[in-house]
Amino acid sequence: MDPDRERLTMSLRRYRQIAILTVAGVCFLTVAGAVVRLTGSGLGCDDWPNCNSERFIDVSTGHAAIEQINRLVSGLVGIPTLLMAIGAFRVRPARRGVKVPSLVVLGTILGNGVVGGLAVRGDLHPFLVQSHFLLAMLSIGFGLVAIHRARPEGVVAGSTIGVTPLVTALMAGLGVLVAAALATGTVVTGSGPHAGDETARRYGFDISSVAEVHSVTVWMAVAAFLALVVVLRRDRRLFDRLSRPVSTWMFVAVLQGGIGYLQYFNDIPATLVAAHVAGAVALWVVTVQFIQAALEPLASGLPDVHAPETGDDQEIWFRATPTA
Secondary structure (H helix, E strand, O other), X not given: OOHHHHHOOEEHHHHHHHHHHHHHHHHHHHHHHHHHHHOOOOOOOOOOOOOOOOOOOOOOOHHHHHHHHHXXXXXXXXXXXXXXXXXXXXXXXXXXXXXXXXXXXXXHHHHHHHHHHHHHHXXXXXXHHHHHHHHHHHHHHHHHHHHHHOOOOOEEOOOEOOOOHHHHHHHHHHHHHHHHHHHHHHHHHHHOOOOOOOOOOOOOOOHHHXXXXXXXXXXXXXHHHHHHHHHHOXXXXXXXXXXXXXXXXXXXXXXXXXHHHHHHOOOOOHHHHHHHHHHHHHHXXXXXXXXXXXHOOEOOOEOOEEOOEEOOEEOOEEOOEOOO
């Protein structure tokens, strides 16, 4: 390989570290954005990209300082995001399937910057605030896909043993229903008392009604999960492989549901709302990880590692070796 080109490459380990940093940054930024709204600091800076018509940076008030810190963190998260997108094309050994999710992460984060600016200029219209959160979930989801595909052990060759069409359908249903629960949750947020500013618009929906709709989508997701567990238990090998993500999903879902009901029956205090947002992010993360773990191929024997070369690209494959 050309020495100059070699210097421009990125190791698979480094790429994965950057991808993890990017996803962790977006998760933190999502919760931090909720804190901005819950402290009434959403319009602490009423302009964008300037803080206000007089200053680019203004920390003269508590609300302005909180919003300014949030914008600073947003800019910092953009650095590993850009490196992740570039690294997807320069990673060696090359790894299939990381370019598209890396570019989607970059696109959604850039898009979220625009939506954030529009939200400020639109006096925190609930639809824009809602879109801000959902775009972050897209960034996290595709970032987790890139991390999973950049695993050092490579790709497992062969069929997805035990993963029947029914399991695939239930996994897809679980992902869709969790996403629906997140979306309906943002409608509850857009109808509730924590607008980010006293003058911010609300949807005008009855908070009890939209909370009930949100609760229904959550219970539907739980039902899909329980149905999936019942089906998985039919294949002991597959269920054993997925026991950890199953337990993790159940724990996070129960905790998140408990926080949700607790905040609802206690007049939606800001502290519990922040915890509920953090729980929503955590539930989305474990859902994406669960789906990827369930649908990845499973070799039927001991691994036989080899790395065929195609030009400069190398892939690590596991060939299933029959056991005695």
